[in-house]
Amino acid sequence: MAVGNPSKALSPYICSSCSRSLKLRSRKFATAASPDIYDVVCVGGGPAGLSLLTALRSSKATSHLSLALVESQDLDRAQKWHLPPDQYSNRASSLTPSSQSFLSQIGAWSHIDTSRVQPYQHMRVWDGLSSTSRISFDSPAPEPAIAHMTENQNIIRALLARLDSLEPISLLDKTSITDIHLGPPPSSPAPEHASLNLSSYPHVTLSSKHTIAARLLVGADGLNSPVRTFAGIQTRGWDYDRHGVVATLKLSSESSHNPENPRGVTAYQRFLPTGPIALLALPGPYASLVWTTTPTQAARLKSLNIEDFIATVNAAFRLSVVDLDYMFTLSSGQLSELQWRESVSPNTSAEANGDIPAYVTSVQESSIASFPLRLRHASSYTTHRTALIGDAAHTIHPLAGQGLNMGLADSKSLASAVEYAITHGADTGSEMNCLDKYNIDMWMRNNRLLGAVDKLHWLYSVKSGPVVPFRGVGLRAVDALGDLGLKRWFMRQAGGL
Ligand SMILES: Cc1cc2nc3c(=O)[nH]c(=O)nc-3n(C[C@H](O)[C@H](O)[C@H](O)COP(=O)(O)OP(=O)(O)OC[C@H]3O[C@@H](n4cnc5c(N)ncnc54)[C@H](O)[C@@H]3O)c2cc1C
Incomplete structure (x- = not known):
């Protein structure tokens, strides 16, 4: 330097x-x-x-x-x-509007390579144990954005x-x-x-x-x-006994995060009992994966061949928790397992509505990594x-x-x-x-x-018991508030997802 x-x-x-x-x-x-x-x-x-x-x-x-x-x-x-425009670092972060405004105020935002920044206007967050317990955050597209995704190295x-x-x-x-x-x-x-x-x-x-x-x-x-x-x-x-698995993914369609799309760009997060899986849009058809899971499942994910890794990520947004758990018991063959399960019960409307992300089609080489969480x-x-x-x-x-x-x-x-x-x-x-x-x-x-x-981590780690229906009611209630106070508060806090 x-x-x-x-x-x-x-x-x-x-x-x-x-x-x-x-x-x-x-x-x-x-x-x-x-x-x-x-x-x-x-x-x-x-x-x-x-x-x-x-x-x-x-x-x-x-x-x-x-x-x-x-x-x-x-x-x-x-x-x-x-990095070339079709490659992204696996360490990317979602910058809240106040972080962006601070970076602007100190004169750094104008040095950001904006071709590597993806604003997003919507978030879909749902409970893995109940597909009806969802919360949606929406900004009027295309601006103001809820947050901006970019690589830490760009910052x-x-x-x-x-x-x-x-x-x-x-x-x-x-x-x-x-x-x-x-x-x-x-x-x-x-x-x-x-x-x-x-x-x-x-x-x-x-x-x-x-x-x-x-x-x-x-x-x-x-x-x-x-x-x-x-x-x-x-x-x-304390240590969470969880690892964050990260990767840079390519999706089959830009529809859910094409800036030209009048619907705007969407970030997705599904709370699974082992931890949340999030797919955050990067520019073009690319997205950043942050999947919080147990050390054993993280090790299994990292050991899979690319096709099976991709299938497991796609399954994590689509299959029931029981089916997904089963996929983790397999040391290979997740792709054919997903294809079979989807042929039996297709889930095409959720993708068409933008409720779940488009299919992952490839993973950037060497981008799969994991970090212990604490x-x-x-x-x-x-x-x-x-x-x-x-x-x-x-x-x-x-x-x-x-x-x-x-x-x-x-x-x-x-x-x-x-x-x-x-x-x-x-x-x-x-x-x-x-x-x-x-x-x-x-x-x-x-x-x-x-x-x-x-608390959110512990609340959603529970697989069964009295708290499970209540958290669904909680999410639905916050969602029903529309743009009123509590939901706006959540949106501000969750600007980073
Ligand atoms: C899986 C995962 C996903 C994440 N996603 C997000 C996200 O979406 N949004 C978000 O806001 N945050 C996210 N984070 C968190 C975010 O990455 C970190 O909080 C952030 O990078 C910390 O920045 P920092 O500058 O405090 O520390 P660091 O980035 O750790 O920097 C510390 C620096 O200190 C240097 N250093 C250390 N020891 C010494 C020494 N002895 N002498 C000299 N130098 C030293 C290191 O080389 C390093 O450059 C995520 C974290 C993980 C694990």
Whole structure:
């Protein structure tokens, strides 16, 4: 990744005698005793970290801050990421309108390759145990869209392009952190930092053996966040004993997601007792699959030949739960099983009505993968001179497609807290004057969402018992509300599906 000339001074909170020029790639690093000091060091250059840095650079109030990004991956590759128009990454996300508006506000949306973005205007969600329990979300086609599907890499590349167009930051990619500790005791400050109490600053030791110090250290370093560990922030949560199977699919017809179609584009999700299966439209005849299922079923899906994998996905939107369970007992032959079952009881009207997706006809090579799913929530997003954002702060079940959106909302909120501190002459690392504002703004909001999505998971995991008819009644009742309050609320929350 090309690094500009990050010759930023520390923000005015530090006395001018301490300001110094920082050119990380072209200079010798400082020693641990006299480290380079940044206003903000962000560890992790995923969507959350990059959007925070872009927001800070884009705002007049914070554009002068000295910023550093530490990322273990090669950001050059991320910036040059390219796939032909008939191929899509299997890591795609559904961006809610507020995420899209945040990306626009920080100038990143104009760098998105819109030919790889698919807005959708409808969602069909139904209970696998009862085909009559459905809920439909509809926007007047073609705009406004409920949400936009695109690849995570498209978002990352756009954020990097936007960052590149702004005042340079220090990009330390292909670099991981080996240690984080607080600075030396106040009795022995390096001469050029005599006026700073560096003992309160997190010092980050890099794999290159160099050390940088942060007035504010941000952990945007994903689920296993080393920054969170350093900060001693506990998490609560559990593993779902479920895997998310993802793949890029090609459908037989574009009818359900052709932008020219006056009906608009539809996303589908069916709640099976093992977990929901979702088919989210990508441009053209392509779609992204996210199928939450047991580790055993995920392993079976990944072991199938392509024809049988496709047949099992088609069956998951069409057959009864009992029939589908039976298909999982077979080590092969799902295609002929589906053909036989459909010849006995065809289900053509549902597809014609757009109630179920068009048939999957092929799967992009090497796009089938799976991820273990868990819920994690940090007990706090902030502590002394440290803040967590994105998956480092919370990991959510993908059934509502909210993880990346929550990370973008964290970035927006933290950037606004930093802006508030700067405009009030306060220290950006101060819990009272900056970080508490972010923690209060986001923790409870995210906790509610994590709780709601977790309850949905458990509610729909139940195969039988008194709750099953009630959840059907619940879905039908919400659907019957039309565009009134509760349904609109669901639509807003479910913008990510
Ligand atoms: C199956 C599945 C489907 C999903 N679908 C959706 C969806 O539709 N919509 C949605 O909003 N979300 C979705 N999500 C969630 C979404 O993908 C994540 O929430 C999001 O990518 C997290 O972004 P992040 O920037 O917080 O973390 P990450 O993307 O994990 O980025 C963390 C970065 O930190 C770097 N890093 C880690 N450790 C270090 C270190 N020690 N030193 C330096 N760098 C380090 C990593 O290289 C990485 O670049 C889905 C998730 C799954 C599993």
